[in-house]
Amino acid sequence: MKEEQAICYSCANENCFIKKHLHLEQMKQYVQKKHSFVCKKTQQFIIEGAPIQGLYFICKGKVKTVKTGINGREQIVRLTKNGDTIGFRGFGTSKRYLIGAYALEDTVLCNFSNETMMEILQNVPEFTYALMLFYADELNKSENNIRKIAHxxxxxxxxxxxxxxxxxxxxxxxxxxxxxxxxxxxxxxxxxxxxxxxxxxxxxxxxxxxxxxxxxxxxxxxxxxxxxxxxxxx
The missing domain is CATH 1.10.10.10 (Winged helix-like DNA-binding domain superfamily/Winged helix DNA-binding domain)
Incomplete structure (x- = not known):
């Protein structure tokens, strides 16, 4: 994967968690620590079961997240686009990714390491609260998806x-x-x-x-x- 310069302050993704909180003074030090890179179409950048390497935020592109099901078949659990967050399943509670992720087209990704994310969560309450609501919404969606399959x-x-x-x-x-x-x-x-x-x-x-x-x-x-x-x- 090729390194790419993606500047948060000029990012057009207003729904991105990072972008939403750039108005906070504390965030300035953290956005300087991120790494951005290009993931080519069909390329996998998260391997299910691999050690967690922080959270990914899509700067530009589309990604599918998958989980291994019965007989080793991959089940797509989420489709994501500009501004969406990837790798949050298991973050903070597990040391390994619970999903895999592939680029559906050439995609620019921003990665914040485990250490940087933990610093943000411990020092930026507004960000932490927003992420908590995000997790609650994702849990509700997951429960709805289970009912869909059943009914x-x-x-x-x-x-x-x-x-x-x-x-x-x-x-x-x-x-x-x-x-x-x-x-x-x-x-x-x-x-x-x-x-x-x-x-x-x-x-x-x-x-x-x-x-x-x-x-x-x-x-x-x-x-x-x-x-x-x-x-x-x-």
Whole structure:
């Protein structure tokens, strides 16, 4: 991975934890200690079970986080973009990462070491409080995802995923602004690649979505939402 200069004070990611707290005088000393680098598309920068090397913040790009499931299959647990935080699962309670992470496109990452993060948490209460709320929100999302797998059928899980990535990444030129393979969709929806292909084919025939290569565009958001309305998850 190649070193990259990413300056926090000129960062455009207003939702980044670091950026949000730059107005605090204490933060000046900590942002000088970070390391930034470029992670190429498909490159893994967090290995599940490896010693924790602090937290990562996405300056620019997209990342998928995965966890090993039954029979060694990787399950996608989160998709992230500019300003998002990665590597927080296990931080502070475990000495090893509980997830793995791959770049979905060339991505600029900012890393704050374990030591720097602990100093921030101990000395910047406003940051610590915000991170606590973030953890609570992530726990709620995780519990909802567990219920989805239990109560939604395959078609509903795929629709739920399409609506999620549409909300998360938006659409450009009629296509959702993230490229996911059919296998990656299956890994996130908790199903098989073959079932995903069948569901997407059915949704295309019903004129609810369109596809261009790996990219997918949603044509009828209200109709897709109505299909999973009873679950109240979209």
């Amino acid at each position: 939604m059928n395959v078609r509903e899980r795929v629709i739920d995923l399409l609506l999620y990535i549409h909300r998360k990444f938006g659409q450009m030129n009629g296509l959702i602004d993230i490229e996911l393979s059919r296998k990656e969709i299956a890994d996130f929806a908790g199903t098989t690649e073959e079932q995903v292909i069948r569901v997407l084919s059915s949704l295309k025939k019903e004129s609810l979505i369109k596809t261009v290569g790996k990219r997918i565009g949603i044509l009828a958001i209200p109709k897709l939402q109505s299909e999973i309305m009873e679950h109240k998850y979209f």
